[in-house]
Amino acid sequence: MANDSRRERSCALAFMVWHEEWGNVDSTLLDLGCGKSWDTVHQARPRAPLTCRECRHTMTPVRSPRGLRFFRHGPRVPQCALAGGESIEHHMLKLELAQAARAAGFHAEYEVAAPDRSWRADVMATSADGTRRVALEAQLSPITPESIQARTDRYERDGVAVCWFGVALSSWAGRVPSLLVSPPDAGRAHWAVSAGIARMLVMHQGSSFQQWVSVEDVNLTDAVAWILNGRMGAHRPLSKAKAVHDSDGRLWPAEWVGSAREPWLVWWTALQYMDIDRKQDDDHREQARIAKIRANDPRAAFRARTGIENISGVEDLILKQFNNNATRSRSDFSIRVRPDYLDGLAFFGYRWDSVLGTIRDKEPFVVVCPDILGSQRWVHDIPVAFPVAYRERLTGVNNAWLFDLDKGVILPADPKESAVSAALASWKSLKNT
Numbered sequence: 001m002a003n004d005s006r007r008e009r010s011c012a013l014a015f016m017v018w019h020e021e022w023g024n025v026d027s028t029l030l031d032l033g034c035g036k037s038w039d040t041v042h043q044a045r046p047r048a049p050l051t052c053r054e055c056r057h058t059m060t061p062v063r064s065p066r067g068l069r070f071f072r073h074g075p076r077v078p079q080c081a082l083a084g085g086e087s088i089e090h091h092m093l094k095l096e097l098a099q100a101a102r103a104a105g106f107h108a109e110y111e112v113a114a115p116d117r118s119w120r121a122d123v124m125a126t127s128a129d130g131t132r133r134v135a136l137e138a139q140l141s142p143i144t145p146e147s148i149q150a151r152t153d154r155y156e157r158d159g160v161a162v163c164w165f166g167v168a169l170s171s172w173a174g175r176v177p178s179l180l181v182s183p184p185d186a187g188r189a190h191w192a193v194s195a196g197i198a199r200m201l202v203m204h205q206g207s208s209f210q211q212w213v214s215v216e217d218v219n220l221t222d223a224v225a226w227i228l229n230g231r232m233g234a235h236r237p238l239s240k241a242k243a244v245h246d247s248d249g250r251l252w253p254a255e256w257v258g259s260a261r262e263p264w265l266v267w268w269t270a271l272q273y274m275d276i277d278r279k280q281d282d283d284h285r286e287q288a289r290i291a292k293i294r295a296n297d298p299r300a301a302f303r304a305r306t307g308i309e310n311i312s313g314v315e316d317l318i319l320k321q322f323n324n325n326a327t328r329s330r331s332d333f334s335i336r337v338r339p340d341y342l343d344g345l346a347f348f349g350y351r352w353d354s355v356l357g358t359i360r361d362k363e364p365f366v367v368v369c370p371d372i373l374g375s376q377r378w379v380h381d382i383p384v385a386f387p388v389a390y391r392e393r394l395t396g397v398n399n400a401w402l403f404d405l406d407k408g409v410i411l412p413a414d415p416k417e418s419a420v421s422a423a424l425a426s427w428k429s430l431k432n433t
Contacts, residue, residue, distance in 0.1 A: 013070045013091045015098075016110040017050045017059040025050060026110070027061070027069040028095055038069060053111065055080035068095075093138040093165060093181070094122045096191050100224035101125035101136065108136075119154045121162075125228055134228055135162040139172070148172040163227055163234070163268075169195075174256070174264025177234035181220050191220035195256040196264075197232070198244045200273040210276055212237065212244045212267075214253050227268065235273075236266045239280035298337035302345055306369045308387070311345070313405050314368055318347055318385065321410045322366055334360055341380065344370030372397065385410065 016026045019034070025041065026033035032041070041048040042061040050059040050071065058074035070091065073080070094110065101108040105128060112124035112135075121135035135155055139148070148164060149172075155162040164178040173180055179196035182188075197218055200210040226232045243263060246253035256264060286305075294301035303309055315335055334348040346364035366383045373393050378384060385401040386394060394400045394413055403410035 013072060013088070014052065014059065014111070015070055015091070015095065016053065017071045018053045018056075020049045020051075024053070024109070027071060028098060038063075042069075052080060054113075068092075087140060089167070089183070090138050090140045092183070093140070093167070093191075094136075096220060097123045097136040097138065097165065097224060100221040101134075101228060103221055104225035104228045106134075106228050114154075114158060119151060119158070119160075121155075121160075124160075125224075127228070132228070133160045135160050136224065137162060137164045139164045139166050139178075142170070143172055145172045145175045148176050152176045161227075169258040171262070174262070174266060177266055177268065179220075179223060179268065180255070193218040193220055193223045195253070197223065197268045198273075199269060200241070200276045203245065203249060209241070210280065211241045212269075214244050214246055214256065216247060223268070226270075230271075232268050232270045233274065234266050235269050235277070237277055239277050239284060241277065241280065294343065298343070302337050302343065302369070305343065305371065306387075308369065308405075310405060314345065314403070315347075317403055317405065317408060317410055318366060318368065322347070338364075338367075341367045341382075342370035342372055342378075344368055344384070366401070386413075 015028050016024055016033075019025050019041075022032075022034040022036060024033055025036070027038070032038065038061070041050060042063060048061070050061065051057060052059050052073060057080065059071040060074055061069070062072050063069050098108040098110065101123060104125075106125040107128070109124050109126070111120060111122065113120040119135070122138045123136040125134045125136055126132070152162055152164075162177060164172070164176055166173055166178065166180050167182065169180065172178070173195070180194045182192050182194045184190055195214070197215040198212045199215055201213045202208065203211050203213070243251055244253065244256060244267065245251055246255075252261060252263065290301050290305050293304055299311065303311065308314060315330060319330060319333060332350065336346055336348070337343055338346045341364065344367035346367050348364050349361050350358050363380070364382060366385055367380070368385045369387075370378065370384055372378050372384070373390070378397055381399075383399045383401055384397060385403055388402040388404045391402055391413060394402075397413075400413040401410055402413050
């Protein structure tokens, strides 16, 4: 029995063969893909003229005790790329991938080779209009990361997308577009994805920075449909978030990397998460650029960050609105870009002290455009002012004002009181400190 089992596991199976009149015959389809029934080829007399699509050797229809239909090379098989002794697990995964592709509305064909034989897809999924082709590769045998990358490059060269599917952790998983999958077991009736899909999530309260989190319990049929229909794509992370956390926030789930802790370099994700990652990377690069400018000229950095070129116009508008003494001039105020106010343009006034005389206020009476739009965190009890176009981005900021340089107006973002009374109240509170 043990020898019989090994022979079954290493037999050269195929799901698709060639018939000299009907063309391709697919054992996984009810009509064999050519409008015929299984009985017309299985144990038929005379024998149906079925041959291997690769070597043209005779193929024999077989039905396993569990009802699986396939074809096997006849005796004295010549050297053939399709007679390499793939395991039954390999064939079952190919069958699952083809069925998933068909469920997604794609045409699926087994063992499709490139015209120059530079690649051969286990399952080639083709869209109904023929414009999109995706190779679904069941990779259960050992292969080096260099070899699988070279094979991936050959697919991409010919305009074919590819996803590699494995059932165990390996050195190549995560180096190319790949998913690790698990077959059905006692607690689950379907194939499932165990590693390779992630989404972005804000993991720390008060932060706007999003990190990658693994997506768990995904049906393989759903995952294949998402890949084929473009709902998710293979993505190499760009921003500082370059690792994946599990549902408990631990870095690199064990299902992804095991004990080796080899990081993945590319994973599958929805398009909106790719956009978030790109934006975070763009924001980081912009922050680095602003930091270089700030080191030489804080006001130039303020202009670059906010896009406000007419700083003098902002100063005139702020002082006109918040100055309760029309006789004061700009020279009566200190206006500075201050890092302790998140690089906002801080407006300081003065007050009278019976001992020291005229002294500058320790805190500004308003700060223009502090860098808080990402975090929505403003810990100072000081009003902030932003251009009116920022209204929708200030939902979490209290005591915010909006100004319009073109119209020459400034108003509270939440107008519960008049601009004049709010300005005076703000000014008086600072004078009395």
